Amino acid sequence: MRHVIKAGGSVLSRLNTPFFEALKQLTSIGHEIIIVHGGGPHISGRLEECGIPFVKVDGIRVTTKKAMTIVEETLAGNVNTSFVRTLNQAGFEAVGLSGYDANLFQCTLLNEEKYGLVGKVEMTNGRLLRHMLKGGFIPVICSVGVDENGEPVNMNADAAAEAVARAVSADQITFVSDVDGVLHSGKLIAAATRMQIASLMHDGTIYGGMIPKVEAALNCLDNGIEKVCISGPALNGTLIVKEECAV
Ligand SMILES: Nc1ncnc2c1ncn2[C@@H]1O[C@H](COP(=O)(O)OP(=O)(O)OP(=O)(O)O)[C@@H](O)[C@H]1O
Numbered sequence: 001m002r003h004v005i006k007a008g009g010s011v012l013s014r015l016n017t018p019f020f021e022a023l024k025q026l027t028s029i030g031h032e033i034i035i036v037h038g039g040g041p042h043i044s045g046r047l048e049e050c051g052i053p054f055v056k057v058d059g060i061r062v063t064t065k066k067a068m069t070i071v072e073e074t075l076a077g078n079v080n081t082s083f084v085r086t087l088n089q090a091g092f093e094a095v096g097l098s099g100y101d102a103n104l105f106q107c108t109l110l111n112e113e114k115y116g117l118v119g120k121v122e123m124t125n126g127r128l129l130r131h132m133l134k135g136g137f138i139p140v141i142c143s144v145g146v147d148e149n150g151e152p153v154n155m156n157a158d159a160a161a162e163a164v165a166r167a168v169s170a171d172q173i174t175f176v177s178d179v180d181g182v183l184h185s186g187k188l189i190a191a192a193t194r195m196q197i198a199s200l201m202h203d204g205t206i207y208g209g210m211i212p213k214v215e216a217a218l219n220c221l222d223n224g225i226e227k228v229c230i231s232g233p234a235l236n237g238t239l240i241v242k243e244e245c246a247v
């Protein structure tokens, strides 16, 4: 069972006992784990400290060249290393990677005019990840990539996790965030279909960072990933399903 876990930046500082226990449980039942993470709040904090203004459009951070250096420094230099260290302290064998390593994420620009240096994945180096899984390691990947010229681009971490899941033909993907799952009037939705998600987006119930997340989740479902879930740190939340199902 190959399982990609996307850990949101919003939840990284709170990935404590329930998350590690859930992760241990998964590895003990034989799940091969790959972690992809963002770092939204950390990046925003650093940009503010550096006096670099930023905006998000449809949940995606508009990234200038100046902001990109902060994104890289924060995600690869800081968030990734401390996440890897915490995982290894908790008894795992995690290895930190960015999308630069062996050109893990090769991107084109999503929409330069609208988002600046934000990448859309064209190719993912699944071979590197399969090697690491074979060795029993947990790859921990931060969401930066390279463009056609090998220059750095920022990526939405949900889209990066989707690319990884597709590249290794994952059986399962879990998007872990700072909410228990997809909420409607404060209540957790146990399972959601494409139709329901479309209507929740239409009426504004799903907004901001939840937009790229549900989009990545639906793309995973369309690409043969059997189990797709949006959850909090305990790893059980909203199942994204193809058809209406009784829950
Ligand atoms: N219907 C919804 N249910 C739950 N959360 C929602 C909903 N609509 C919007 N959100 C927002 O989406 C946020 C999660 O997305 P966000 O991009 O902020 O975090 P992340 O993806 O976990 O982290 P990162 O972007 O750093 O990878 C929630 O904190 C919440 O504010």
Ligand SMILES: [Mg+2]
Residues within 6 Å of the ligand: 008, 038, 040, 157, 158, 209, 210
């Ligand atoms: Mg996000």
